[in-house]
Structures are given as structure tokens and as C-alpha cells.
Amino acid sequence: MAQVQRPLVIQSQFIRLCCPRNARRIPIFSRARHQQLHTSTVTDHDIVRLASLPLHPLTLADLVKHGRPPLTTSQLLTSANFTLSILPARLAHRIQSLRNLPFIVVSNPHISKIHSNYIHSLSTLLPWAEREITTLEDEVKFTEVMADLVQTHSNTISILARGFLEARKYISPKDVTRFLDEHLRARIGTRLIAEQHLALHFSSQPHQELTQDGADETSSFIGVIDTKLRPAKIVQHCENVVGEICELRYGVRPHVVINGEPEYSFAHVPVHLEYIITELLKNAFRATVESGMEREPIEITIAPLPEDSIENSGTETDAGVVIKNSDQGTTDIASRAFTGMPSLSPSADEQIRPLAHSTPGVTIRIRDRGGGISPEVYPHIWDYSFTTFNEDQVSSTLSGGSPSKSGSGMDALSTISGAGGDGVNSLAGLGYGLPLGRAYAEYFGGGIAVQSLWGWGTDVYLSLRGVGRIDD
Ligand SMILES: Nc1ncnc2c1ncn2[C@@H]1O[C@H](COP(=O)(O)OP(=O)(O)OP(=O)(O)O)[C@@H](O)[C@H]1O
Numbered sequence: 001m002a003q004v005q006r007p008l009v010i011q012s013q014f015i016r017l018c019c020p021r022n023a024r025r026i027p028i029f030s031r032a033r034h035q036q037l038h039t040s041t042v043t044d045h046d047i048v049r050l051a052s053l054p055l056h057p058l059t060l061a062d063l064v065k066h067g068r069p070p071l072t073t074s075q076l077l078t079s080a081n082f083t084l085s086i087l088p089a090r091l092a093h094r095i096q097s098l099r100n101l102p103f104i105v106v107s108n109p110h111i112s113k114i115h116s117n118y119i120h121s122l123s124t125l126l127p128w129a130e131r132e133i134t135t136l137e138d139e140v141k142f143t144e145v146m147a148d149l150v151q152t153h154s155n156t157i158s159i160l161a162r163g164f165l166e167a168r169k170y171i172s173p174k175d176v177t178r179f180l181d182e183h184l185r186a187r188i189g190t191r192l193i194a195e196q197h198l199a200l201h202f203s204s205q206p207h208q209e210l211t212q213d214g215a216d217e218t219s220s221f222i223g224v225i226d227t228k229l230r231p232a233k234i235v236q237h238c239e240n241v242v243g244e245i246c247e248l249r250y251g252v253r254p255h256v257v258i259n260g261e262p263e264y265s266f267a268h269v270p271v272h273l274e275y276i277i278t279e280l281l282k283n284a285f286r287a288t289v290e291s292g293m294e295r296e297p298i299e300i301t302i303a304p305l306p307e308d309s310i311e312n313s314g315t316e317t318d319a320g321v322v323i324k325n326s327d328q329g330t331t332d333i334a335s336r337a338f339t340g341m342p343s344l345s346p347s348a349d350e351q352i353r354p355l356a357h358s359t360p361g362v363t364i365r366i367r368d369r370g371g372g373i374s375p376e377v378y379p380h381i382w383d384y385s386f387t388t389f390n391e392d393q394v395s396s397t398l399s400g401g402s403p404s405k406s407g408s409g410m411d412a413l414s415t416i417s418g419a420g421g422d423g424v425n426s427l428a429g430l431g432y433g434l435p436l437g438r439a440y441a442e443y444f445g446g447g448i449a450v451q452s453l454w455g456w457g458t459d460v461y462l463s464l465r466g467v468g469r470i471d472d
């Protein structure tokens, strides 16, 4: 049986096609059907009960365990039931976490909108909870619920950003960063689970005819994971996107040189890599152009880790920066501090583990000559909402201000569409790029380290673990 062939870099677009968003709907999820989603009233009791359940120990093995696409009907039903078994508790944890914010903060219309979105999603999932999906008809309906979930939460980040900006008098930057870091990391996992089922659904035997792509048995995708992901190809794609916007805005674009091992490939989630590289390139392009160094190339080195790298040991870069896997991202820390869970230490249930036989992975160094980061700015670069764009420019971004008004490059770069269907297209200049990029990198045990040579340039080391070798 043939399977769906999707372009390497733009798998996110496949997901966006699958998940109705804006006008991009395919017939099965037409607006009319979409509105008929069955919902239940979510009570406080439901939330407390579900939030008291431990989080499922999601592993990448979970995402690929249903087999290579195209899934058979029974494999697809297993995937649906697995997805159903873990999402309600995750949503309830998020609702609890929002409710634990100071009341005046949750009362902000934007933050309260996010709270209502979670209640909406849980209410569409509740009619499915505690039952088993046994027919294809139910699986289709359940997949509509997943598409609704992904769509409902697509703009979460920009809405939260606006809400926290408005509520900044009532909550400290430290608490905002703490909340957002947990919330957005948890969201990465929840989206991954939902999108994986959507992707598996559309490339499954029973539903294959719904996809518009051609079929190809050689596809390297298992749902949202590309088992032969070539980082250099993602870099080229992101360079084009960021470069075009940069040129539109500034009239110039720096060029990118890729060296190291551009042919290297590994198994990872392309939309995550796309998101991270876009953010890192936005920063490098902006710094390079604003310091008038656009003639100097941005150098990107793809450096695979040696095959015999010891798992969980740190990765030492040539600048002496140690990126430790053990303290970066093997744990889904979501829901601990804000939900009153009994233990603050990560339990086995909360671990996000790479596949048992994980490949060592790769370090990608992005080196620019943009003048580096000043000592005053450097301590804040990981804070959500810290940006060296000024407040007017931030407000202009949030209100969708046009580039011509501000006279800066910020809103030009803001039009970059967020990779990963994350609704981050209006985020530029909000100071979310580095912390959120790091959250994506750490999700599967990687990391980001920034080394600034003030007055000269910046080296950013993105380390990614391979998510495993997936053999037939
Ligand atoms: N390569 C770089 N060169 C110089 N400064 C940088 C570089 N990368 C980051 N910075 C500094 O770190 C700050 C925070 O970066 P971050 O990407 O988190 O936010 P931002 O770029 O301001 O906004 P956003 O990424 O949300 O569009 C930037 O405002 C900038 O001052």
C-alpha cells in the first residue's frame, strides 16, 4: 500500500491542510460539520478530577508505536484511543494552571480567552472520555475533535503575549516567564499528540483518498516525525523565508553559508526545527543588518555528534559551552508548580524520553557578525517578553501595525509565518524567540546556548538529540 509523500521541509503545511485553520479547510472538516461537534459542560469537579491524574509518560516511542503509515483500520483506532487516553488530563492541568494565576491576571480578556479555549477543548473531548473508539465512523468524528483542538489553540501564544503585556502591572516578569515556560512546553506536547493522530489519520489506509498529495512508499515520515530529516534543508528553507522579509524591510539581506556536514540526516520533528531555525535566523539577520555588516555571511555549521556519544552526557561546543541533556528537557515539567501536584520533583510519569536507541544527534552553530549582545541585555535574553525592540514597536506588532508606521525592521520580520502551525506569525519583537526556541529544543533533550562576543558577533549553538533510529 502506498503512503503519503510530503515535502521534507513543509510537512507543517501538510498538518495545516489537515487541521482546518482560517480558510484552509478540506471537505471533511467543513465549517458546517465543525460546528456540530458534540460538547459537554465541564464542571469544576471534572477539572479537579482530571488534573489529579498523573500525566502520561509520553515518549517518542509512543508517537511511532502504531507503526509506519499507512496505518490499518485497527492501528488507527489504537492511535485514536491512545490519543484520547492522554489528552483530557493534559488539558485539565493547563486549566488549573491558568486558574492559579492571580485573579486580576486571569480576568484580563486575552488570558481569559485562553482559559475559555481550554474549557471549550475539554468540553469537546469529554463526551469521548472513558469510552473506546471502535468504529471508523467514530474515529472520523474524534479526528474532527482533534482538528478543532489544534485550530482553537493556534493563536495561543500571541493572545497570551498580549494578555501578559496588558497585565504586566499585576505580575512580575519572573512569574510570567515561569508560567509561560511551563504552559508553552506543555502545549508543545499536547499539540504533538493531537497532530500526530491527525497526520496518521490522513495517511492511513482507510482515509488515504482524502489527501491531495501523491502517494509514495518511500516517504520517510511517520506522522509528524521525519525519520530522514536533513537540517541543512530546513536551514535553506528558513533562510529563504527570513531573507525575503528582511529584504522587503531593509532592502538588503545577509547571505548564509552552510558548512560542516550538510548531508547529515536524523529523525526529528521538522516543524520544531523549522520554528527554532526561523527564530535564530531572525535574530542573526536583524543584528547583522542593524550593525551594517550584511556583507559578512552568516555561517551555519552542521556538526553531527559522534556515534558513540554517551547518552545524557553534555555536549561541549568549541566555545566551551556545555549543553547538558540531563538538565535540559527530558522532563515535561508542565503542570507541576501551578497545579498543586504533591511532588515538585519529576516523577517517572512525567518523563519525556527519547526512543530507547536514540541517535546522538547534531549541533548546529549559527555564527553572525552582528556585533554581539551587550552585557546589559545578555542576562535577560531568556526571559519571555524581553526584547530590545521598544514598547511602541511591541504594541504595534500586537495590534497588527503596518511596517511602514514604525520605521523599524521589527514588524517586517513579524510577518514571518510561524513554523509548526503555532500561530507565532505575529510574534516578532515580543521577546519570545529565544525562550520558546529553547523550549522546543529542550523538549526532546536538546538545548540552545548563546555565546556573545560583544562588539563582534554572536554564536548560537543549537543541539538536538536524534529521536531514535526507526527501522522497519
Ligand atoms: N544574534 C543576535 N545578535 C544580537 N542580539 C541578539 C541576537 N539574538 C538575540 N539577541 C538579543 O536578544 C534579545 C531577545 O531575543 P529574542 O529572539 O528572544 O526576542 P526578539 O528577537 O526581541 O523578539 P522575537 O524573537 O519575539 O521576535 C533580542 O531583542 C536581541 O537584543
Ligand SMILES: [Mg+2]
Pocket: 279, 282, 283, 429, 432, 433, 434
Ligand atoms: Mg527574536
